[in-house]
Amino acid sequence: MRLAGGVLPKVCMCGTHILSLHPQRKEEQRVKISLSINGTQHEADIEPRFLLVHLIRDVIGLTGTHIGCETSICGACTVLLDGKPVKSCAVLAVQANGGQVTTIEGLAKDGQLHPMQEAFWECHGLQCGYCTPGMIMAACGLLKETPNPSEEEIRHGLEGNICRCTGYQHIVDAVKYAADKMVA
Amino acid sequence: MIPTNFEYFAPATIEEALQLLDQHGEDAKLLSGGQSLIPVLKLRLAAPTAIIDIGRIAALKQISVSGDTIRIGANATHADIARHAELKQHCPLLGETAAQIGDQQVRNRGTIGGSLTHADPAADWPAAILALDAEIVARSSQGERVIKATDFFVDVMTSAVQPNEIVTEIRVAKPAQPQAAVYLKVPQAASGFALVGVAAQLTLNNGKCEAASIGVTGLGPKAFRATTLEAALRGQALDDSTVSAAAAKADAETADALEDIHASGDYRRHLARVYAKRAVQAAAARA
Numbered sequence: 524m525r526l527a528g529g530v531l532p533k534v535c536m537c538g539t540h541i542l543s544l545h546p547q548r549k550e551e552q553r554v555k556i557s558l559s560i561n562g563t564q565h566e567a568d569i570e571p572r573f574l575l576v577h578l579i580r581d582v583i584g585l586t587g588t589h590i591g592c593e594t595s596i597c598g599a600c601t602v603l604l605d606g607k608p609v610k611s612c613a614v615l616a617v618q619a620n621g622g623q624v625t626t627i628e629g630l631a632k633d634g635q636l637h638p639m640q641e642a643f644w645e646c647h648g649l650q651c652g653y654c655t656p657g658m659i660m661a662a663c664g665l666l667k668e669t670p671n672p673s674e675e676e677i678r679h680g681l682e683g684n685i686c687r688c689t690g691y692q693h694i695v696d697a698v699k700y701a702a703d704k705m706v707a
Numbered sequence: 708m709i710p711t712n713f714e715y716f717a718p719a720t721i722e723e724a725l726q727l728l729d730q731h732g733e734d735a736k737l738l739s740g741g742q743s744l745i746p747v748l749k750l751r752l753a754a755p756t757a758i759i760d761i762g763r764i765a766a767l768k769q770i771s772v773s774g775d776t777i778r779i780g781a782n783a784t785h786a787d788i789a790r791h792a793e794l795k796q797h798c799p800l801l802g803e804t805a806a807q808i809g810d811q812q813v814r815n816r817g818t819i820g821g822s823l824t825h826a827d828p829a830a831d832w833p834a835a836i837l838a839l840d841a842e843i844v845a846r847s848s849q850g851e852r853v854i855k856a857t858d859f860f861v862d863v864m865t866s867a868v869q870p871n872e873i874v875t876e877i878r879v880a881k882p883a884q885p886q887a888a889v890y891l892k893v894p895q896a897a898s899g900f901a902l903v904g905v906a907a908q909l910t911l912n913n914g915k916c917e918a919a920s921i922g923v924t925g926l927g928p929k930a931f932r933a934t935t936l937e938a939a940l941r942g943q944a945l946d947d948s949t950v951s952a953a954a955a956k957a958d959a960e961t962a963d964a965l966e967d968i969h970a971s972g973d974y975r976r977h978l979a980r981v982y983a984k985r986a987v988q989a990a991a992a993r994a
């Protein structure tokens with residue numbers, strides 16, 4: 524392909540995109556952010572396009588937060604941001620600047636499982652375990668809003684989390700078990 | 708999946724954000740909750756060179772009820788609106804709609820302003836905003852304009868908001884009978900978006916329908932007011948046959964019904980009629 528005047532355009536590796544027609548991009552910007560993860564303050568120097576889940580897993584090294592779909596559907600990457608469950612693959616790390624993040628690693632205290640973790644254990648709320656960290660964080664967020672949920676409220680509250688193993692019944696049982704324990 | 712790189716700005720005020728918009732023109736994108744934009748950036752369906760994060764502007768988050776007017780800041784999240792006690796009292800249709808959007812994680816981040824501007828033809832907010840005859844306030848560096856809900860949705864993923872504008876608030880006049888309202892939807896099983904959604908706000912007087920305002924989403928390329936259906940209800944007693952006959956016209960304003968693997972156009976039309984009938988009856992029962 525030739526542009527007017529017989530000039531050969533500069534194309535990208537795949538050969539189809541004319542680089543000179545791409546919008547001008549600035550040199551990669553880096554942003555300094557500071558946020559608390561499980562009570563510890565972390566500083567990071569990151570590209571703004573970096574997702575929160577990448578910061579948590581690849582920079583901080585907390586791999587309990589899973590990536591399932593990476594398209595904001597499955598909920599495996601759910602963490603609490605300022606106390607509320609969010610999908611960390613649908614949040615830029617820079618958006619969490621100054622915030623407080625809680626991941627699955629932040630739930631147990633002094634070697635004691637959090638009641639929600641204990642409940643998943645007791646009620647067989649997991650099989651392969653891939654969805655479990657996100658499921659537990661979403662369930663914790665649900666109980667903050669609705670401390671004593673009905674089965675319907677539990678199912679509605681966990682709509683954003685997909686499990687391919689359990690059929691959900693034991694997960695619902697686990698959330699009920701944890702709710703009873705936490706209210707008591 | 709990582710977006711193409713961009714320059715990031717986090718203005719603290721609306722004025723600062725407008726200045727950045729003017730400076731970067733059409734290469735810039737506003738970011739609020741990111742629940743539509745971040746997936747789009749990750750799939751590289753859009754590759755703006757500048758992202759202006761308006762999520763930190765406190766003035767855009769306010770919700771207030773004063774006199775006859777409800778004002779909702781564009782950055783109020785679906786969850787903020789769902790749990791707001793004063794809104795529950797004065798305009799429960801807002802919270803009922805918000806609570807049916809996506810899932811709790813999406814509701815905790817996604818905002819009403821972002822959803823309206825995104826103008827997804829299957830989004831929930833448009834139905835309620837139309838049924839409430841709301842106004843959307845948009846600001847640019849040139850000043851402010853007020854857009855009526857009926858003028859706001861232009862086409863698939865296209866709203867009346869211009870690239871140099873920020874939606875600042877949504878204004879709703881308190882309905883005369885707040886409780887006489889409902890939002891019913893048929894969610895698409897995977898995403899939760901509406902195959903069809905119907906929002907109804909009624910005014911009843913002595914068992915007769917004085918006014919009906921019905922918004923329909925999911926059916927056509929943009930959400931719309933079902934004006935033929937509304938006219939068929941006006942002044943009528945809402946008995947089963949009247950409501951059935953009126954609801955049969957729920958799709959009259961749509962020339963092209965959406966079609967995809969989840970539902971044919973004919974099925975969506977059918978759903979619109981069935982859900983319009985249910986919505987009118989449910990809203991009347993609550994009055």
Ligand SMILES: Cc1cc2nc3c(=O)[nH]c(=O)nc-3n(C[C@H](O)[C@H](O)[C@H](O)COP(=O)(O)OP(=O)(O)OC[C@H]3O[C@@H](n4cnc5c(N)ncnc54)[C@H](O)[C@@H]3O)c2cc1C
Pocket residue numbers: 595596613736737738739740741742743744745746761781782807808809810813816817818819820821822823824825827829830831832868872873874875898899900901
């Ligand atoms: C898994 C999932 C399920 C979902 N299910 C549903 C559902 O069932 N029903 C439904 O209705 N929606 C659903 N959504 C979409 C969700 O409601 C989004 O929150 C919403 O569409 C966008 O709001 P936002 O604040 O996240 O906007 P963003 O993603 O930040 O922005 C969206 C667009 O609006 C522009 N914009 C944002 N704010 C402003 C402003 N103040 N002024 C001008 N332009 C602005 C942005 O530039 C961008 O183009 C779902 C999303 C996900 C990820």
Ligand code: FES
Pocket residue numbers: 589590591592593594595596597598599600601610611612613
């Ligand atoms: S990995 Fe984030 S929602 Fe699936």
Ligand code: FES
Pocket residue numbers: 648649650651652653654655685686687688689
């Ligand atoms: S336990 Fe395997 S995905 Fe949920």
